[in-house]
Amino acid sequence: MSDKRDIEGVSTYEGPAGGWGALGAVAKALSGQMAIGRESLALRRMNQPEGFDCPGCAWPDPKHTSSFEFCENGAKAVSWEATGKRVRPEFFAANPVSSLWQLSDYALEGLGRLTHPLAYDAATDTYVAIEWDEAMRRIGAALNALPHPDAAEFYTSGRASNEAAFLYQVFVREFGSNNFPDCSNMCHEATSVGLPQSIGVGKGTVTLEDFDHCDALFCIGHNPGTNHPRMLATLREVSKRGVPIVAINPLPERGLERFTSPQDPVEMVAGRATPLASTYYKIKCGGDTAMLKGMMKWLLELDASDLSHGGKGLLDRAFIAEHTVGVEALIADLQATSWDAITAKSGLSRDExxxxxxIYAKAERVIICYGMGITQHSHGTQNVHQLANLLLLRGNMGKPGAGICPLRGHSNVQGNRTVGITEKPDDNLVQGIEKAFGFTFPKKHGHDAVAAIRAIRDGQSKALICLGGNLxxxxxxxDATFAAMRKLDLAVHIATKLNRSHLILAKQSFILPxxxxxxxDLQATGAQSVTVEDSMSMVHASEGxxxxxxxxLRSEPWIVAHMAKATLPNTRVDWDGLVANYDRIREKIEVVYPAFANYNEQIRQPGGFRLFIGASERKWLTPDGKAHFLIGRGLDEDPLLNTEHLTLTTIRSHDQYNTTIYSLNDRYRGITGRRDVVFINAADLATYGLRHGDRIDVEVVGPTANRDDGQVRAVRGFTAVEYPIAQGTVAMYYPEGNGLVSLDSHDEQSGTPCYKSIPVALKASGARAA
Structure with a gap:
């Protein structure tokens, strides 16, 4: 880095991922939540066969668990939940909502666990305790006062269990709506839409065991050290086998570079680290389609050369002929794409x-892992198609050690979708619900997250029920979202902790702890377990x-069931019976979804069971029974971007999980005690006449630059941090950067917002930082 001055809270981190820094962070997280004994007890049971599933990421559990099977961020998630801090009615009586609004998001969640059901009292501007029966009566009355069922939106967080999510969608279907905005709409919806078009299933095709057999591993657009840290142990084992790990990401991420395993005493004592990525290329944000087309274009050239010299070629022609359609159109598109355009869009050279x-061509078994760096673009669905195309060309789908691996966020975001949280019900779901419960519901598409906010903004939807999350x-x-939600007649939040969404008040607002x-979780028949599905379609039990x-406090299934009873006087569902014993919920899931056959028996087996994934067995559940090569529209992953402007991507800090901020630190990037920073390449700083440490404004350019009030979308007064990020790309934290993303900036096919592709310009905003 050049000409760097000291800036408060900004340094350079030289250590590995994991190691003593991770153990120290765990200890600090536990001590900071005032419940060391309680949290330590919880950690010993996390991700164990007889314990509970980590409330953090969705990386799967190994078959043979260690004495402790958790990562640094998993420990933070548990400490955050098992905290000794409480937010009781007395606190709310002394703190009006208008004063709570002034607290940061970090401070709000840091107050501790909610203890009582609450209703907002406008006369005092406070939340006050309310009895459960009264809360449910008022919520049911408000829902029934709506002009029609589609005037309500029903949001779901990915941390809800299969049982809670299933009951929730049954309640909403019987109510008469398919409006299911969901957290997956904002992250991997491009996967849920794109992969079924390519291979017939919206999930990954690999298992954890496949990583023991791959010959090459590509990691594209994700940061395992922060977002799914238990993956580091898997990457470590792949590296130790001598398998090339290829990292492609705009920023250097320590969790892709080297790792010291806290479970390896030799590495810990000796201060050693295992190198991870053998190749690391910093792609320009928005350049994924160009890079993937470039790789496939060169693969075709290698294939033609090999054939001309008497070889069998590099493509798996037998696989392509038997299992796929569309390869001819793909080849024509690749041949028509120029190398100059590919390198300009990707930011990578032709040689790179x-x-x-x-690397891809030399390997017989390849896994591609990817995250939201692929999906959160205007053409995120197209990006997913190109990943599938690359794998299909050499038959790297449906064989041991090969396949596609989308890295999901919350621990059950995939399971929620599997058991019915979708705004797009199909015939199978309609028929399954009728068979299980004796009622039918309309099959028309409901609202995803973007459509839900638009409907609320436009006055079409007047109620919002949130099963977790911080929508x-x-x-x-x-700006548009907050203003829209203030127009609601009813807002209900099912939550463990206070967050900002709870402070955006409707005519009636409730918080249900x-x-x-x-x-x-004790119900009428005793202690209950719930189930979750990880990123690799393994379903297993979780029991606190x-x-x-x-x-x-009440369980999420209990809350959903009692809300349904209060809303549906003529319900066809035995809500009390289902909540009394969650086995009965799982029996109903079996009826609706035959893939869960012997559900209760299978989850009682250590490690649970894997759902059927057709593409893993080369069974393509597409209309024609074939996997599809799908053409990408040119190289414009984000049509609003051009070379005259920078592209901003939002990122998570290391002490963060989605909107939950555990602290104001980002250890691996050298940031301490602050989040008001923008990471910028040295050459880009120079182009804008800026220096490391300057206070800057980040302004959106192009068609989405102006907000509804005519003001330019901007983040002002942040600190420029010179960083080895890809030239042409800048980064800032999520959700601080969300104000730069228009509600209209999203993938056309999936509705995924473009958090990773914001066209911006920089300018000095006044005094330099201290």
């Missing part, structure tokens, strides 16, 4: 792309054991 293609903060365009994943944070 050739290097990537040759207002997670959503793009907070629920049990966390770590806590004992800690005493609940308050006697007034």
């Amino acid at each position: 792309i050739i290097h990537l293609a040759e 207002a903060v997670a959503m793009s365009d907070p 629920c049990l966390g994943r770590t806590e004992l 054991s800690l005493e609940p944070a308050s006697e007034h």
